[in-house]
Amino acid sequence: MSRFTPTPGIVTHKRLKNMTFGSHHLSKELPAPYGPWMEIANNLPQLIESHQLRIHVDKMPLLSSQHLQGHRELSLAHLALSFITMGYVWQEGEKETAKLLPRNLAVPYWEISQALGLPPILVHADLVLANWKKKNLNGPLEIENLDPIISLPGGESTKGFILVTFLVEKAAVPGIKALVQAVNAILQLDDGSLQQALQEMTKALKEMTGALKQMHADCNAISHCLVLLLSWKDNPAMPGGLIYEGVCDKPVAYSGGSAAQSTVLHAFDELLGIHHSRESTVFLHRMREYMPTHHRAFIEEIHATPPLKQHVVSSRNTELHAAYNRCVSALTDLRTYHITVVTKYITLAAANAKQGRIEHVGVFLPMNPPLSLEERGTGGSGIMSFLKRPDKCRGNGSVSSMAVSAVPVPVQAGETLRLGCYRQNYIYA
Template identity: 30%
Template sequence: MDLEKYNISASRGFLPLTDPIASLPSSFQAWEVVAAHLPDLLRAKTVREEVERLPTFPTDDLSSEAEWWRAFCLLTFVSHSYVWCEGDVGVARSLPEVLAVPWCKVAHHLDMPPVITHTCGVLRNWRRIDQNGEISRDNLKSLFSFTGSVDEEWFYLDTVLAEFAATRYISQVPAILKNCTVQNYSGLVENLHEVEQAIKAVQDAIYHMRDKCKPAVFYKQILSFQVGWFNSDVLPEGLLYKGVSDTPLQYCGGNAGQSSILATLDTLLGVEHSECVNEVHATQMKHMVQEHRHFLKDLKATVTLRDCVRSSNDDQLLTAYNKCVQALMELRCEHIKLVSLYVVVQKGKEGGQASSQNGGIGFMRFLKTSRDDTIKAKL
């Protein structure tokens, strides 16, 4: 399997093959200025009037895919600021044409929904401070922000580091597929040891979310900008994209379930999920980068690891496989702890019950069912 065919690399995993660009051509300057000053505009409550002054977004000036992605992220952050700048009470029920038309055009070009996604907030929302340095904690800055806070930046960048940590097991995929074909069991043991260690590195990365992103700040200042308009109490019919649709459209917001790293592990290890979880996964896949969706589909049609382990009668291989399943289960447990700390506990402090939905079922139920399904995959 050629990873680069799917815009995936053995050195960066699902992160872009080249760093996201930091600005668009000069014809987009007015838009870049608004995007750069979103935290100030949100604090001053002048986002909507600034948006209404903007010139037509010159989509014809976009040339490279890097520019299309930059445009998508910029339009996404500005649009979500426009919708949620007044909170639930003053939520905008429609987007003006100056935003809706270019956002949908760019989204269509990239085969993405016009709503905030994991790709906008994480995969395409970083730069290296030292262009010759590593992708590391001390060498990253985010490109877009709603609040401008350290907490929000760390929310994005710590997830970038989790994606980068996953590179170690993504790079093993071609070798695993080959070793399954030739029944190279000793080679598979080595591959799976790398996979196990990589999963633990991803877990360690997301554990460090606590370092600089305070739960109360996340819940009160950041979370509201991450939500979409599907099954929304304040936008029950969805959002009207003026100049695009005569009726409101419904889209889920961004979340970690739209990352391909867990889906890759599930597919690679042959984890079978419950119907309710699969329904959520199907929705989340629509928010993934098109090439990554193709990768997961082709991997599912190709991988034979679980059957290979089952029929090998090799105790070392069986142990290595089960250690990977155990590590994946523990990673999901860590994710549950984070969601509980950053959402459920914070909601409780506000005097209510966590009722956020994820694909039509309670998000904690979704996470716990995913964890339980993973445990059942052990051989």
């Protein structure tokens, strides 16, 4: 893609109102005709645990999506049908996956996905960005005052996993606004404004790390929840993909929900000039196809602006250099802590499962290690190989990918991750 210089003061302005992730939430219910969808979605944990979900879905009426009005109703419908679809496919774990999604679910789900520009699978925008509600409408956006709209088996652990990830996104909002300020400061050659923006971005990245540290869920309960988020792309449990009855006669494959589909870190990487390995870049760019359309457009606008790092280096402003380096350091710290989360919630749980040490946690799945989760991650990517080779960087101060994912991706238990490549991105006065 060729780069161009947008009009100063206008770049990303149209997108900014759509990037404040925590500012709006969906209604909790759809219009009356769609009651069957919400009734099943609101009872998913019990239906999955009792192995009754497929029976209930098979009895659902085939409903037209034409009566859904506006983006919020379409988004809530996508949220509900996405959760139902994941439960339907993975109700019996990896050994008895559904290979066909029935017409009464597949047809409206496909139509709604087309209308929103999203794939017909649960994505990060469903699981996290759209999946929250306040207990007290006048209360704060804090975890004590939040519930998911729709959940999965795993009780409080699953609830915390969803909501902490949402709080990480919420913490990023000031950083996204500062990112827009930084872009416009570059275009207007305003180093004072740019330095201030970098300071705000650094603060937001630190707040994101702090939010992620609220993750205290039970790792065994989460490992079972994550099985329900697996993809049917590059997944040995579903080598042919999934047939959407009434839509396509042949199976199709999609990646599962992963915070590699989150816009915020893609945007930070684009602005700061963080370059990933070729393999990782291919994966991360594919994850952009799973973002809301205006999020993808936002990242493209950031990509199309003059390079920040080049501007900072050419300025010879040592204070600006330091502000840039602190921002890179804050991003490094966030990704380092992410590896702690990865190790706790996937690697150790998988190791325990292999050794038969999983305690009974009241969930539905047999006590077998989730092989495709362990090997590929929920996004259906070989992210473990990315994490094992962080020291292999390309030139120009680039870094090896960690494919940041709030649905974590595995490294080997006890293995450490070196992030020295991020240090290569620093600017030295």
